[in-house]
Amino acid sequence: MSQTIAVLDFGSQYTQVIARRIRECNIYSRIFPYSVTAAELRKANVSGIILSGGPSSVLTKGSPRPDKKIFQLGVPVLGICYGLQLMGKLLGGDVAKSDRREYGRGRLTIKKKGRLLKGLPKSIKVWNSHGDKVTALPEGFEPIAGTENSDYAVIEDATRNFYGLQFHPEVVHSERGDDIIKNFLVGVCKCKQDWKMSNYVDQAIQDIRDQVGDSRVILGLSGGVDSSVAAALIHRAIGDQLTCVFVDNGLLRLRERDRVEQVFRDHFHVDLRVAKSGKRFLKALKGVTDPERKRKIIGKIFVDVFEDTVKKIGDVDFLAQGTLYPDVIESVAIDGNPAALIKSHHNVGGLPKRMKLKLLEPFRELFKDEVRALGKELGLPDEMIWRHPFPGPGLGVRVMGEIKKSYLDTLREADAILLEEMKRTGYYSKVWQAFCVFLPVQTVGVMGDERTYDYVIALRVVESVDAMTADWAHIPHDILQIISNRIINEVKGVNRVVLDISSKPPSTIEWE
Numbered sequence: 001m002s003q004t005i006a007v008l009d010f011g012s013q014y015t016q017v018i019a020r021r022i023r024e025c026n027i028y029s030r031i032f033p034y035s036v037t038a039a040e041l042r043k044a045n046v047s048g049i050i051l052s053g054g055p056s057s058v059l060t061k062g063s064p065r066p067d068k069k070i071f072q073l074g075v076p077v078l079g080i081c082y083g084l085q086l087m088g089k090l091l092g093g094d095v096a097k098s099d100r101r102e103y104g105r106g107r108l109t110i111k112k113k114g115r116l117l118k119g120l121p122k123s124i125k126v127w128n129s130h131g132d133k134v135t136a137l138p139e140g141f142e143p144i145a146g147t148e149n150s151d152y153a154v155i156e157d158a159t160r161n162f163y164g165l166q167f168h169p170e171v172v173h174s175e176r177g178d179d180i181i182k183n184f185l186v187g188v189c190k191c192k193q194d195w196k197m198s199n200y201v202d203q204a205i206q207d208i209r210d211q212v213g214d215s216r217v218i219l220g221l222s223g224g225v226d227s228s229v230a231a232a233l234i235h236r237a238i239g240d241q242l243t244c245v246f247v248d249n250g251l252l253r254l255r256e257r258d259r260v261e262q263v264f265r266d267h268f269h270v271d272l273r274v275a276k277s278g279k280r281f282l283k284a285l286k287g288v289t290d291p292e293r294k295r296k297i298i299g300k301i302f303v304d305v306f307e308d309t310v311k312k313i314g315d316v317d318f319l320a321q322g323t324l325y326p327d328v329i330e331s332v333a334i335d336g337n338p339a340a341l342i343k344s345h346h347n348v349g350g351l352p353k354r355m356k357l358k359l360l361e362p363f364r365e366l367f368k369d370e371v372r373a374l375g376k377e378l379g380l381p382d383e384m385i386w387r388h389p390f391p392g393p394g395l396g397v398r399v400m401g402e403i404k405k406s407y408l409d410t411l412r413e414a415d416a417i418l419l420e421e422m423k424r425t426g427y428y429s430k431v432w433q434a435f436c437v438f439l440p441v442q443t444v445g446v447m448g449d450e451r452t453y454d455y456v457i458a459l460r461v462v463e464s465v466d467a468m469t470a471d472w473a474h475i476p477h478d479i480l481q482i483i484s485n486r487i488i489n490e491v492k493g494v495n496r497v498v499l500d501i502s503s504k505p506p507s508t509i510e511w512e
């Protein structure tokens with residue numbers, strides 16, 4: 001059994017990033033609500049405790065406080081930002097509102113040899129995000145490093161093993177932040193770095209069994225990365241209690257349904273229901289041209305199809321989803337941010353309210369690359385793990401304006417050629433997404449001396465890390481030439497191919 005580090009969550013947007021950095025050190029971590037008791041942490045046999053940052057101020061009455069007894073467990077404690085301020089406040093020091101708030105880049109100057117900063121240069125760039133600061137250290141602590149604005153940016157009580165950082169070592173903008181975290185985990189907590197993704201699988205399977213008991217679970221399986229890995233994991237945990245529902249909405253890529261059926265039914269022997277609803281979707285979308293209306297209609301029919309399937313299966317208690325941590329964070333940001341209304345992302349999250357199902361979301365704490373590693377661990381074929389993201393509304397938002405079956409068929413063929421060439425040349429794995437867009441615009445061409453009046457296909461190939469920002473990928477001209485040639489020659493009804501060279505922002509990745 002690997003050692004466990006407890007991360008107490010005080011509401012920081014980076015709590016999951018801290019947990020991720022710990023996993024990257026090959027050490028197991030668990031996130032607990034800040035209110036977890038010392039007794040519970042003792043029971044979990046934790047080797048170290050990290051107090052996360054948070055939006056509150058320790059100076060505000062009623063702001064979140066941990067159980068004070070966690071400082072008597074004899075276990076090392078590291079406070080980050082709000083966590084450090086909590087230690088300042090609770091252990092007998094003092095905290096005040098700073099007259100200069102520090103946001104963004106800062107410079108840390110190391111004054112003294114300590115355990116957290118072992119092996120680091122005298123000065124490093126760090127990432128700050130705070131308005132309060134510790135003004136008097138609790139007894140036993142000494143200052144190790146400071147920033148322009150704070151003498152107590154790194155503090156240590158090496159006797160009791162209490163440490164504090166005013167900046168955020170977990171974000172990539174903090175230089176050597178991973179070394180600082182590792183110094184705490186390995187140097188102070190004495191953790192062995194023996195945890196692997198395969199251990200995560202075992203743990204997750206146990207958690208799923210505990211949560212589900214002998215209830216039935218359904219999962220919307222799209223064949224995309226997240227839901228596929230979720231299906232494989234949950235199936236391993238509860239076998240036949242899981243039913244997967246694949247909705248063929250008629251807006252899928254070429255041979256998508258066959259591929260999903262083959263992998264999940266034949267290879268993994270999962271109970272897979274295929275809802276063939278292409279006609280239903282197309283009927284509802286007939287004559288609709290507005291992108292937002294298209295998205296809303298597709299979202300609604302998804303729910304209807306799901307409900308029909310649940311009725312057929314009978315007493316289902318859980319709805320499983322492949323929700324990732326960035327999905328969670330983004331939907332949190334959506335609440336207060338009107339800009340999030342740029343597109344209504346298709347979201348099965350609308351389901352539970354109407355269907356009274358409990359949610360099962362084993363990846364809520366993970367990032368896409370970690371889910372991919374999990375998929376590998378579970379034996380999913382590389383082809384499935386490394387697929388590009390594909391939006392729920394599918395080709396419905398890649399045929400501009402009104403959706404017609406003939407347009408979809410044309411788009412499917414063109415898209416298959418693009419993907420085939422991207423894979424053949426090795427570019428598929430180098431970009432975030434590559435797809436075709438169908439433009440219902442006719443232009444004049446000449447083929448075999450004959451006049452043509454056919455449609456336009458646009459190529460969209462982008463690089464990105466998280467889809468929040470993206471740039472068009474610089475694919476070599478000779479490859480583009482082959483793609484364009486093949487599409488015009490092989491796809492009937494297309495006589496022109498254009499390349500999208502817009503970044504996000506100000507454009508978006510999908511055209512609708």
Ligand SMILES: Nc1ncnc2c1ncn2[C@@H]1O[C@H](COP(=O)(O)OP(=O)(O)OP(=O)(O)O)[C@@H](O)[C@H]1O
Pocket residue numbers: 219220221222223224225226227228245246247248249321322323347348387388389390391392
């Ligand atoms: N055709 C479909 N049939 C059933 N469920 C679907 C379908 N399309 C999307 N979903 C559901 O919607 C969820 C969100 O879609 P999303 O595209 O974000 O994830 P994904 O398809 O699993 O992975 P990826 O991001 O790699 O495409 C999926 O996890 C899946 O549960």
Ligand SMILES: O=c1[nH]c(=O)c2[nH+]cn([C@@H]3O[C@H](COP(=O)(O)O)[C@@H](O)[C@H]3O)c2[nH]1
Pocket residue numbers: 343344345346347389390391392393433467468504507508509510511
């Ligand atoms: O599951 C999804 N449902 C949707 O409705 C949806 N719309 C866009 N996308 C994907 O999200 C990323 C960002 O897309 P945009 O730049 O077009 O907003 C890109 O990766 C898009 O493919 C969606 N995914």
Ligand SMILES: NC(=O)CC[C@H](N)C(=O)O
Pocket residue numbers: 012052053054055056057058080081082083129130131132133
């Ligand atoms: N990032 C944080 O943890 C911020 C802590 C506290 N809210 C401050 O502004 O100082």
Ligand SMILES: [Mg+2]
Pocket residue numbers: 222224225389390391392
């Ligand atoms: Mg998808």
